[in-house]
Amino acid sequence: MTCYFASAAQGRIKNVLDGIRRDNPTIAAETLRGIRACISGLMQVGVDHDVLPVNPVASVRKIEGGSKRAAHAYDEAELTDFLAKVDADKKAVRADLPDLVRFLFGTGCRFGEGLAVRWYDLNLTDEAKIVIAPDGKRVKLPPHSVFFNGNLVVVKGKGVVRHEGKTASSRGIVSLPDFLYELLLLRAPVMATAGAGTLEPVFPSGTLGWRHPSNVQRSVRRLRLRIGYPDFTTHVGRKTVATVLAEGGQSSRQIADQLRQSSIQTTEKHYIERGILNPGAAKLINASHNSGS
Incomplete structure (x- = not known):
């Protein structure tokens, strides 16, 4: 378990989030922020148990975008x-x-x-x-x-x-x-x-x-x-x-x-x-x- 936490570097987490956005171009920013929050919670467990010195998600750039992707009304x-x-x-x-x-x-x-x-x-x-x-x-x-x-x-x-x-x-x-x-x-x-x-x-x-x-x-x-x-x-x-x-x-x-x-x-x-x-x-x-x- 320790090796999994140790390998979760900032760059790897960023690549995961970028990959999700790339594979799902219509994903809402709110959904992506929720995924980021889940990863952050897991990493915090590692910090609390002295497996990680700091939470690497804290250094990943914030996800920009509206709270919800607006649906387009058809005329x-x-x-x-x-x-x-x-x-x-x-x-x-x-x-x-x-x-x-x-x-x-x-x-x-x-x-x-x-x-x-x-x-x-x-x-x-x-x-x-x-x-x-x-x-x-x-x-x-x-x-x-x-x-x-x-x-x-x-x-x-x-x-x-x-x-x-x-x-x-x-x-x-x-x-x-x-x-x-x-x-x-x-x-x-x-x-x-x-x-x-x-x-x-x-x-x-x-x-x-x-x-x-x-x-x-x-x-x-x-x-x-x-x-x-x-x-x-x-x-x-x-x-x-x-x-x-x-x-x-x-x-x-x-x-x-x-x-x-x-x-x-x-x-x-x-x-x-x-x-x-x-x-x-x-x-x-x-x-x-x-x-x-």
């Missing part, structure tokens, strides 16, 4: 072109990406939340229905809406697991734009269209279970290079929804509710260029999709 022309290219990509179709991508652009949800949506969480009927939240509370789900209440994570030894969501404020109801409602009707099993729903995922894996987030992200990275949109990430839909709503005159509070964020400041800082239903949002999002078609 109407970009969105129309992007979706057309996704639809025309045979590998994307085989990987069931077109519908998932539209779901992200239609709701502004987080990637893991989209993969965690079950038919039970959707109301595709014209009448309100009652669903049970993870905490046992009864939730009234309006017609043509989705109740976000979970996320997918990978747990060592267990694989892909659905948990209750990023935070309590991330759980909430979002109205479905017409184009997305119609898309989901075509995908839905009979029980879901009748209002009963099932606990099966809306966007399942090939074995009809939960899709592995890393596998989907890998497919997305390959897709964006094939179709000429290297800047696309699964967060672009969220950014685009926020921008569409801002340009449509909605307040920061309304946009934060659509994105299910408790902080207006976070919405304004990261998304504009809490789980409360925002009915006007669906109309604005739907209009942004139909205007380019």
Whole structure:
């Protein structure tokens, strides 16, 4: 163990961080700083046990860049072109990406939340229905809406697991734009269209279970290079929804509710260029999709 610590010189650590950035050109500065902090913590253990005289990470130049790499919102022309290219990509179709991508652009949800949506969480009927939240509370789900209440994570030894969501404020109801409602009707099993729903995922894996987030992200990275949109990430839909709503005159509070964020400041800082239903949002999002078609 001592030899491993002793070989961790400043130059070697710098080369590791530079290599990560080189191999992952879109990595956020915040993520890279987190990696640097982890290495620093390990090196400090060596210092505390008299294996190293000083922490070599302290001499590595600070990582510059914003706290978060800003996602680029697509305008109407970009969105129309992007979706057309996704639809025309045979590998994307085989990987069931077109519908998932539209779901992200239609709701502004987080990637893991989209993969965690079950038919039970959707109301595709014209009448309100009652669903049970993870905490046992009864939730009234309006017609043509989705109740976000979970996320997918990978747990060592267990694989892909659905948990209750990023935070309590991330759980909430979002109205479905017409184009997305119609898309989901075509995908839905009979029980879901009748209002009963099932606990099966809306966007399942090939074995009809939960899709592995890393596998989907890998497919997305390959897709964006094939179709000429290297800047696309699964967060672009969220950014685009926020921008569409801002340009449509909605307040920061309304946009934060659509994105299910408790902080207006976070919405304004990261998304504009809490789980409360925002009915006007669906109309604005739907209009942004139909205007380019």
